[in-house]
Amino acid sequence: MRHLLSISDLSKDEAILILDTAIEMARASDGPMKKLPTLRGRTIVNLFAEDSTRTRISFEAAAKRLSADVINFGAKGSSLSKGESLKDTALTLQAMGADAVIIRHSASGAPVRLADSAWMTGSVINAGDGTHEHPSQALLDAFTIRKHCTKGGGDLAGLRIGIVGDVLHSRVARSNVLLLSLLGAHVTLIAPPTLLPFGVESWPVDISYDFDSVLPTLDAVMMLRVQQERMSDLFFPNAREYSRYFGLNRDRMLTMKSNSIVMHPGPMNRGLEITADVADSARSVIVEQVSNGVSVRMAILYLLLAGAPTEIGGNV
């Protein structure tokens, strides 16, 4: 494996290898060994052409714990805001000797373009592209689900997971659908028809418009952020109606199975898709998702960068 662009590039064994490696990374970070020498001398560039708190800081923390050198590079304050093209940016990074580029971009497919081009030779890691995919988020979600809902190893066979809300604009949902079903879980999308993408019937999922009937059967429920910044149309009548039908509030949470968990990739719109008391409840693993994110990203960086350079398309 040289790049991480999409969950669809991963086999089930590779996905489980990443999750297993993340367990050991978590153990190393929890213990006294916070800093590991593994990626000493490697340069990793965080190229974030779109805003991000969690993902950028999480990748940065992961890279630093493995002793890599990190260069942060955002749209604001760089020549990207002057209109420099992706190609010229990539050529610059190549000239500076970047071993890996972690890219977030508002255009779906930007990481694939970067990886397939001859502009740079390093690894490309997709940290979210448009409405396409966000593979590291899906991996940390699967890691969190596996930790809470299984005995801790293997796949997610037999688990029922609900993904609720703005599926249409959500790259997190696309990556999660691919990964969770790859790992054997049963995924149900719960959303108003206007917020489901075209062609969703062909996805390996069930679809429901009735949150209350599905919620008590779920082992984990993943609330999605309503992405108002990507909404150019009117997708639901108003926020109050949306949260009445598809928001997770205290009354709904009480119908959930014992031991089931509430997840959210963040950032949350408190009061819209999730109420504050649910987000801060004991069932919520939203803050834990962030710390798991560092371990999972350490595993991704280790598996992509620590070993001998492989041929393009070579496997882990």
Add this chain to the structure above:
Amino acid sequence: MSAALSAAEITRALTRISHEILEKNNGSSNITLLGIPTRGAHLATRIAKIINEIESCDVPVGTLDITLHRDDLRTRPPKALMPTLIPSAGVDGRDVILIDDVLFSGRTIRAALDALGEIGRPKSVQLAILVDRGHRELPIRADFVGKNIPTSRTQSVAVNLSEIDGQDEVLISDGEAN
């Protein structure tokens, strides 16, 4: 392929190593055993069991994965990580016995010393090994050796343990080392 150690010889070697550890450290009160996965970890568990029987004590035993500290990471595909489980007493001020199956170049032990240094400051670090096959590339030696087996570099030594491989034996085969 020829057998260098039989199951009974392995048991005897581990029993002798256990006694030597106790003799050198004046008993079991300050020792911590750390096995290097995979087979070193099983050997550590066995040595701990023998020591517990001799001294009627409960000696702390853990595992130390050295993969992230290897110096040859860039020359081979990344390896899966194994657990590092440090006993709750930690390693500070303890006499730590590192345990592995085969001592060859010494690079694994160098990595283990680095990993141990990240965890704490032991009073001393000692090395117990089931098979010393020679060909050191670093100034490292074992304190407790099950058996010295002279080999050529092209031979390979396989330690099989019943926990993983079904039976105890040490095999030497000719041909490319793996």
